Amino acid sequence: MNITREHIDDLNAVVKVAIAKEDYNDKVEKVLNDYRKNANIPGFRKGHVPMGLVKKQYGKAVLVDEVNKLLQDALNKYLTEEKLDVLGNPLPKPQDNLDWDSDEFSFEFELGLVPNFDIELQSKKPLTHYNIVAGDKMIEEQIERIQKQYGKLFAKDVVEENHEVTGVFVNEEKEINNRTTFTLDKIKGKKNLEKFIGAKVGDILTLKTKNLFKDDHDLMHHLSVSHEDVHDLDIEVTFTIDESNEREKAELNQELFDKLFGKDNVKSVDELKAKIKEDAEKQFVQQSDQKLLNDVTEYLIENTKFDLPAGFLKKWIQQTGENNLTEEQASEEYEKSEKGLRYQLIEGKVMDENKLTVTYDELKEGAKNYVKMQMLQFGQTNPEEKVVEDIASRVLSNNEEAKRLSEQIMSQKLVNLYKEKANLKTKEVTYEEFVKEVYG
Incomplete structure (x- = not known):
């Protein structure tokens, strides 16, 4: 077997592989002998089929298979030994006139080569590395969320501005029927807020989805609609008020600290x-x-x-x-x-x-x-x-x-x-x- 390489340019090369009969013949003969031992051909006992008949029936297919295996192994070994960095895989050049009745074969493969380049990590203009800190406002907001989360709920019959309400959004045409809970500070606009404040448990409110919540993601969540559907959604929905609750904030005491972080870790x-x-x-x-x-x-x-x-x-x-x-x-x-x-x-x-x-x-x-x-x-x-x-x-x-x-x-x-x-x-x-x- 002979393998040569021709560089077309810095990024492209062609590898030529020449395979002679002595490279593949032993392997082909071994496979055909195995076929002969196991072949079931009418008129012949198993293991006694004439080799000429075996070669006639299977010889070409075995030859093609073994040459291709040899070719692939040789090509992979060559790329490794030559330490060639290639992109993708070698591409065989078309050979319409390949004669499998010949004893010798020649194949060509196109290679795409990895380019040589230098890397400079030191940019002329410095890149910004952010050191993100938690500001006082964020900390206070987190403390308030904790107090609300661990606070107590008191059921009320009438909705007030500081309440959180639970109810069901419905729109039959869009197949919306979703029970949800939210605080009224999520509602956008004075007119929408006025519909809630003063309403009673059991009341049914009629609302427009456009500009109902301050954040479209809240609208998506509370109506249980997809991200694609929520944008520019402008329909009428009803909201049946099931509950209106006033949440009393939890005290910032040792009991709460222990519940959050374990015994005496925060005092x-x-x-x-x-x-x-x-x-x-x-x-x-x-x-x-x-x-x-x-x-x-x-x-x-x-x-x-x-x-x-x-x-x-x-x-x-x-x-x-x-x-x-x-x-x-x-x-x-x-x-x-x-x-x-x-x-x-x-x-x-x-x-x-x-x-x-x-x-x-x-x-x-x-x-x-x-x-x-x-x-x-x-x-x-x-x-x-x-x-x-x-x-x-x-x-x-x-x-x-x-x-x-x-x-x-x-x-x-x-x-x-x-x-x-x-x-x-x-x-x-x-x-x-x-x-x-x-x-x-």
Whole structure:
């Protein structure tokens, strides 16, 4: 067997594979002998079928199969030994005149090569790394939510402004029939609010959905309609009042603190505020890190310039997809995927140059932390280590879950690398300022 390579340019090459009879003959003969031993052909005892008949019936198919296996193995070995970084898979060049009756065969494969490029993490203009803090307003609002959540409800016959009401929204045409509870501070506009205030339990209110709630997501939730349907929804609904309750806020005392954080872990309002601030800012780190990762990703894509073997990739998309694509469709698919492919190459080089890998121990620890978080949501604050280990092992046995966890760990490693090596400026903002600045 002889394999040669011709470089068309920096991004494209052709590999030629020449296969002689001595490369495949022994394997073909072995398979045919096995066929002969097991073949059931009328008129012949099993194992006594003439080899000439076996070759006539199966020889061509076996030859094609064995040559293709040999070809694939040789090509994969060649790419590995030559350390060729390729995009997609080698594409066989069409051979309409291939003669399978010949003893020697020659095949050609097109290769799309990974481009050479340099990565510069130090941008000329520093990227913003947000340090998100919990402001006094957020802390006070959280304390009020806690007091309401753990407070007592007192049933009332007449709705007042500070009440929360429970009832059923109905619209037969849109098949809306949803029982829900909300506080009147969610209602938008004085006219809508006036319909509720003074109404009695059992009353049926007629309301317009447009501008009924301050937030469309509240309208979606309380009417139980889809995200697509809720926008520009302008219909008439009835609301039957089942309950009207006044909520008395819970006192900020040791009983409440113990209920929230365990015995004597928080002993004063100041400690409560500090705990709320600490917990909130831990969550904010994740959002800040995600924003940093997104910004560095965009910077790298925009500022890391290299060409791709576009012609090869379009042909590869056209020939290897599940559905047969035209050249135009393949070009459209390439345009959609080009940005993602560029970042895959950039990210791969960043990881390679900085020796970033995910070890099994890291993956196992990540799975255990994931399991503990899940168990915490169900009130299991101190699970046995063996139980956690067993569940984590089951999680990692699921390839999709293992891949997801691995990607999360690698994303965090990339974030840590960018914090260390990228040109960043830290900006301290409250969560409200962060949302306004980032999302508008």
